[in-house]
Amino acid sequence: MPASPWFELGPEAREELKSLVWQVLHGALAQDGDKGLVLPPAPESPALLQPAATFVTLHHKGELRGCIGSTEADTPLWQDACEHAYGSAFEDRRFPPLRKHELKHLSVEISILSALQPLENQGEQALLATLRPGIDGLLLHQYGRRALFLPSVWDALPEPETFLQALKYKGGWPLDYWDHTIEITLFQTQVVR
Numbered sequence: 001m002p003a004s005p006w007f008e009l010g011p012e013a014r015e016e017l018k019s020l021v022w023q024v025l026h027g028a029l030a031q032d033g034d035k036g037l038v039l040p041p042a043p044e045s046p047a048l049l050q051p052a053a054t055f056v057t058l059h060h061k062g063e064l065r066g067c068i069g070s071t072e073a074d075t076p077l078w079q080d081a082c083e084h085a086y087g088s089a090f091e092d093r094r095f096p097p098l099r100k101h102e103l104k105h106l107s108v109e110i111s112i113l114s115a116l117q118p119l120e121n122q123g124e125q126a127l128l129a130t131l132r133p134g135i136d137g138l139l140l141h142q143y144g145r146r147a148l149f150l151p152s153v154w155d156a157l158p159e160p161e162t163f164l165q166a167l168k169y170k171g172g173w174p175l176d177y178w179d180h181t182i183e184i185t186l187f188q189t190q191v192v193r
Helices: 011-028 077-090 100-105 124-130 151-155 160-171
Strands: 054-060 063-069 106-113 117-119 137-142 145-149 183-187 189-192
Touching (some): 011 106, 011 189, 054 077, 063 077, 063 106, 106 151, 137 160, 145 160
Antiparallel strands (some): 054 063, 137 145, 137 183
């Protein structure tokens, strides 16, 4: 199932979601080293029980420390976020597994994806004109290659041209490459910090 329809989390649900994610991280590091994923009990909040797709981004002292997620809304929001928090901490191949001493300076960002919005590929210039900096996330897909940037990436890459080039680089495409067979998908996120 693609990402969930848009719904707004209230303040209590946001706090509960953050608490559940932190429980997973602290639980995995209860001793020294990774003790595996242990999900907390399911919350009672109806908003957290809705299926949703999330990405969880970890920062340590302001630097990226892990980011794992999915565009498929096939599990309840709370569970999806907890599983991706664990994945970001221990399974992101770009980083070594999280260590207990890092928790002190760790921040967590949970991005809840809107429904995915396919966009007709009318060329690279049309895409650049369509992109809304700071608002749109972007997914490109072609022949098994796939690359995604969350809207938060606009903070580091505020110009549409550099945003798109960096995404093509991430996906393994040459920077000057474009083809009509590239599938384009836009989405937005609700961010819980």
